[in-house]
Each structure stands twice: as structure tokens, then as C-alpha cells.
Amino acid sequence: MPMYIIKLGAPDGKILTREYEAEEPAELRRELEEQGYHIFDLRKRPVRGFLRRGFGRGKVKRSDLLLFNQEMLVLIRAGLPIIQVIDTVLEQYESGPLSAALKQVREDVKGGAALSTALERHRQVFPPLYTASIRAGERTGDLPVTIQRYIGYLRKMESVRKKIISALLYPSILVVVSIFAISLLLFYVIPILSTVFSESGSQLPLLTRLMITFASLVRSWSLAGILAVIPLIIAFRFWASGEKGRFLIDRFKLKVPYLGTVMMDYSLTNFVRTLANLLGGGIPIVEALHMSTGTLNNTYMEKRLAGAIKAIEEGGRISAGFEKTGIMPPLAVRMLLVGESTGALEEMLVGISEYLEETLEERLHLLTSAFEPIIMIVMGLVIGVIIIAMYLPIFKIAGTVG
Structure with a gap:
């Protein structure tokens, strides 16, 4: 799936430069505008970015995804809001593909996106099976069980x-x-x-x-x-x-x-x-x-x-x-x-x-x-x-x- 580099204005007035995966740029633009973002610039990432992605933005290991979910489960059961949960988990991951993806997920959730929608934009890091499970948990209102x-x-x-x-x-x-x-x-x-x-x-x-x-x-x-x-x-x-x-x-x-x-x-x-x-x-x-x-x-x-x-x-x-x-x-x-x-x-x-x-x-x-x-x-x-x-x-x- 193509990667796009976007310069956008957040609802709180901040200017951000972000990377998203999407099939069509028009669909991505519409989703971001619905969340209250203003799009200044949207362009497809060049080939050299793809090479970097192959080495630095690859899929996370299954063991890392397991640890991430264990930490998130404990924090959600403790009653923390989802933004605070992501912030706390981010403290454990200073760098790497999971950290980069979570930072963008946090901003998307702050902008009003559902957690599953924010996760779905990073399919290299979060498998479709995972995002579908999270979406189902959001629908049933029982995310910890999911x-x-x-x-x-x-x-x-x-x-x-x-x-x-x-x-x-x-x-x-x-x-x-x-x-x-x-x-x-x-x-x-x-x-x-x-x-x-x-x-x-x-x-x-x-x-x-x-x-x-x-x-x-x-x-x-x-x-x-x-x-x-x-x-x-x-x-x-x-x-x-x-x-x-x-x-x-x-x-x-x-x-x-x-x-x-x-x-x-x-x-x-x-x-x-x-x-x-x-x-x-x-x-x-x-x-x-x-x-x-x-x-x-x-x-x-x-x-x-x-x-x-x-x-x-x-x-x-x-x-x-x-x-x-x-x-x-x-x-x-x-x-x-x-x-x-x-x-x-x-x-x-x-x-x-x-x-x-x-x-x-x-x-x-x-x-x-x-x-x-x-x-x-x-x-x-x-x-x-x-x-x-x-x-x-x-x-x-x-x-x-x-």
C-alpha cells in the first residue's frame, strides 16, 4: 500500500508532518478532514522512503506485539483513558517501528479517530486481524476482553x-x-x-x-x-x-x-x-x-x-x-x-x-x-x-x- 507524507494543521493549532498508508489519497484526505485536520500538503513518498521502510519501518515481531498488548490490557483494566494508555506504553518504546506508529496513533485518537481506525493506518505494524479485533471490541464495548x-x-x-x-x-x-x-x-x-x-x-x-x-x-x-x-x-x-x-x-x-x-x-x-x-x-x-x-x-x-x-x-x-x-x-x-x-x-x-x-x-x-x-x-x-x-x-x- 502506498505511503503518503502529509503536512497538516491539527485542531489544537499545531502544524504536523505525518506519514500514512492509504489506497487512495482522496480517501485519506477526506478521513483526515472529517477528524478536523486541515491539509496543507499531501504527496506520495518517493522510492528512497520505501527502502528506508524496508529496514527501519518493517513489521514488528510477534513477541513485541504480544508485550505491547499485555501492557495495554493492564492499563485499560486499571481504568486509564486510551490516550494515557498510549502515552504510558510509549515510554517503554523509545524508537523503532512500533514507537513511530504509536506516536501517530496517539495524535489520531486525540483528533477524534477511533483506536481501530488509527491503528489501521499502520498495517505494516498492526496486522489487519488485530485492527479488526479491536474494532469488534469497540463495537461490543468490551475492549479488555478482546x-x-x-x-x-x-x-x-x-x-x-x-x-x-x-x-x-x-x-x-x-x-x-x-x-x-x-x-x-x-x-x-x-x-x-x-x-x-x-x-x-x-x-x-x-x-x-x-x-x-x-x-x-x-x-x-x-x-x-x-x-x-x-x-x-x-x-x-x-x-x-x-x-x-x-x-x-x-x-x-x-x-x-x-x-x-x-x-x-x-x-x-x-x-x-x-x-x-x-x-x-x-x-x-x-x-x-x-x-x-x-x-x-x-x-x-x-x-x-x-x-x-x-x-x-x-x-x-x-x-x-x-x-x-x-x-x-x-x-x-x-x-x-x-x-x-x-x-x-x-x-x-x-x-x-x-x-x-x-x-x-x-x-x-x-x-x-x-x-x-x-x-x-x-x-x-x-x-x-x-x-x-x-x-x-x-x-x-x-x-x-x-
């Missing part, structure tokens, strides 16, 4: 993310260490031993000659290989960033044996938990479905769910729409049907998200349990063959001397 629910949602999402990172950490370390060990042998150990063997003048075993030739080829062509691969990577990333490329890649990822199922479970866990949180906050089902779809991070799944959402908009049942997508587990579909029939859809969605999370944990455990010994065996065999190949001449020379 914030508490969002805090619980963030904690669960962060917990799932940490479990995945923890499960993949040890196999990743094994792969990195193994690659380092093999590279050390190919680029350092084998050349030294090769020189020693050539000076000895002895006939080398076939395995040793093959290994020395292979190591020599790797050293000779490694730089050329890297230079050749870089353009291919750039071209692939360019293709993958397009709509068709991303769709094909996302579909392929889900078809990878076992790994595809794990990725689908993770996406569905995020989707269902987000949907439950939005419904609990009082957001209508169709709006909640559209917003939750963005948490899938998979265009193939998003397109499958788009058909279900369209059917629901036309009056169809949620469970029937999800069943037609082919990506929701049968048990989850049955639980949705029960939730619709009993009027406890939110509670059933929470149950589905917990079921999917447990399934995800089990699959991750099985994956890492199988992956770790496979990595160790494969890398052990590779390193073992290299070492045997290079030690065979040593054994031969020692036998000759003996």
Missing part, C-alpha cells in the same frame, strides 16, 4: 512456531555440521594427502584415485558452479514471485510425501485458530473467513478455500463448504457440522485447532525421529567412504614398509 483473547491467540501461534523450530533445529545442525566436515575433507585434507601420495610414487587404489579426481573437480568447478547457479536462483525467485509460479510451488509443496501433510497441518492450525479468535471477537463469519485465509500462506489452499467461502456467502453450510475443499481432515469437518448444529461453532473451532496442533506435533516428532538417523547414516557413509579412500594408500605403504 485484547485478552488476542493475547491468547498470539501466545498459541508463537507456541506452535517455536515447537516447529525446536523440532527442526537438531536435524538442521546435523546437516550443517556434515556439510562442513565433507567440505573440509574435499578442500583441505584430500589435497594435502594427494600431494603426499604423488611424492611417494606408489600406485594408488582405484577408490583413492576416483576420490582425488572427484575432489579436484569440485575444487576446480565450485566457483563456476556458484556463478552459474546464482542467475538460476534469481530467475526462479522471479518466477516464484508471480501468481502462477507461486501457485504451482505451493501446490507442489503440499504433494511432497509426508512433508506436505505437515505443512498443510501447520497452515490449517493457523487458519482455524485465527477464525475462532475472530468469531469470538464478534466479527461476522464471512468477514472472519476472508481475513483468516491470509494466515494460510499458501495460494493453493487459499484458492480451494475461496470456493468454500463463496458457497457460504450464498447461504451454504460451513462444514459442507470446507468438506468440498479436500484439504480439511474428515474429523474436523464432522466437528464443524456438530458446532453448526449446536450453535457452538467458536468452541468447536478451538477444539479443531487443538486437534490439528496435536496431530502436527505427532507428525513432527515422527519426522524428526526418522530424519535424524537417516542424516547420520547417510553423512556417516559419505564421510566414511572419503576417509577409507584416503587411508587405503597409507595402509598399503605401511604394509610395504613392514
Whole structure:
């Protein structure tokens, strides 16, 4: 979304220079004038501003957003006015994207804007799901409950993310260490031993000659290989960033044996938990479905769910729409049907998200349990063959001397 730099006069007579995100400048101008601001100048921020935004105004970390909401919840429950709440929270953030956004939010709220409206203008910092939840809390008049629910949602999402990172950490370390060990042998150990063997003048075993030739080829062509691969990577990333490329890649990822199922479970866990949180906050089902779809991070799944959402908009049942997508587990579909029939859809969605999370944990455990010994065996065999190949001449020379 474009960023605009605006010079405006506040209702209290102050002259301010602010930055806002907006689809259309005319709409932004109208909103600010309705709040009592006088617009002196409005212009689109140049490209160099975009570069600064990429480094200095990026999205805040989920942990920072969690801490911000915890602090805000305590202050609101203490009975402080929203302006004082923002001022108090700002004391904890001297710099960074969150601080810059909150300063502008404070001015907007002072000018008469609703908190959700002020937050919505900073989508890089405050996700649409968050601003929608705040808006729902404002409508119901129970903002603390809304914030508490969002805090619980963030904690669960962060917990799932940490479990995945923890499960993949040890196999990743094994792969990195193994690659380092093999590279050390190919680029350092084998050349030294090769020189020693050539000076000895002895006939080398076939395995040793093959290994020395292979190591020599790797050293000779490694730089050329890297230079050749870089353009291919750039071209692939360019293709993958397009709509068709991303769709094909996302579909392929889900078809990878076992790994595809794990990725689908993770996406569905995020989707269902987000949907439950939005419904609990009082957001209508169709709006909640559209917003939750963005948490899938998979265009193939998003397109499958788009058909279900369209059917629901036309009056169809949620469970029937999800069943037609082919990506929701049968048990989850049955639980949705029960939730619709009993009027406890939110509670059933929470149950589905917990079921999917447990399934995800089990699959991750099985994956890492199988992956770790496979990595160790494969890398052990590779390193073992290299070492045997290079030690065979040593054994031969020692036998000759003996």
C-alpha cells in the first residue's frame, strides 16, 4: 500500500508532518478532514522512503506485539483513558517501528479517530486481524476482553512456531555440521594427502584415485558452479514471485510425501485458530473467513478455500463448504457440522485447532525421529567412504614398509 507524507494543521493549532498508508489519497484526505485536520500538503513518498521502510519501518515481531498488548490490557483494566494508555506504553518504546506508529496513533485518537481506525493506518505494524479485533471490541464495548483473547491467540501461534523450530533445529545442525566436515575433507585434507601420495610414487587404489579426481573437480568447478547457479536462483525467485509460479510451488509443496501433510497441518492450525479468535471477537463469519485465509500462506489452499467461502456467502453450510475443499481432515469437518448444529461453532473451532496442533506435533516428532538417523547414516557413509579412500594408500605403504 502506498505511503503518503502529509503536512497538516491539527485542531489544537499545531502544524504536523505525518506519514500514512492509504489506497487512495482522496480517501485519506477526506478521513483526515472529517477528524478536523486541515491539509496543507499531501504527496506520495518517493522510492528512497520505501527502502528506508524496508529496514527501519518493517513489521514488528510477534513477541513485541504480544508485550505491547499485555501492557495495554493492564492499563485499560486499571481504568486509564486510551490516550494515557498510549502515552504510558510509549515510554517503554523509545524508537523503532512500533514507537513511530504509536506516536501517530496517539495524535489520531486525540483528533477524534477511533483506536481501530488509527491503528489501521499502520498495517505494516498492526496486522489487519488485530485492527479488526479491536474494532469488534469497540463495537461490543468490551475492549479488555478482546485484547485478552488476542493475547491468547498470539501466545498459541508463537507456541506452535517455536515447537516447529525446536523440532527442526537438531536435524538442521546435523546437516550443517556434515556439510562442513565433507567440505573440509574435499578442500583441505584430500589435497594435502594427494600431494603426499604423488611424492611417494606408489600406485594408488582405484577408490583413492576416483576420490582425488572427484575432489579436484569440485575444487576446480565450485566457483563456476556458484556463478552459474546464482542467475538460476534469481530467475526462479522471479518466477516464484508471480501468481502462477507461486501457485504451482505451493501446490507442489503440499504433494511432497509426508512433508506436505505437515505443512498443510501447520497452515490449517493457523487458519482455524485465527477464525475462532475472530468469531469470538464478534466479527461476522464471512468477514472472519476472508481475513483468516491470509494466515494460510499458501495460494493453493487459499484458492480451494475461496470456493468454500463463496458457497457460504450464498447461504451454504460451513462444514459442507470446507468438506468440498479436500484439504480439511474428515474429523474436523464432522466437528464443524456438530458446532453448526449446536450453535457452538467458536468452541468447536478451538477444539479443531487443538486437534490439528496435536496431530502436527505427532507428525513432527515422527519426522524428526526418522530424519535424524537417516542424516547420520547417510553423512556417516559419505564421510566414511572419503576417509577409507584416503587411508587405503597409507595402509598399503605401511604394509610395504613392514
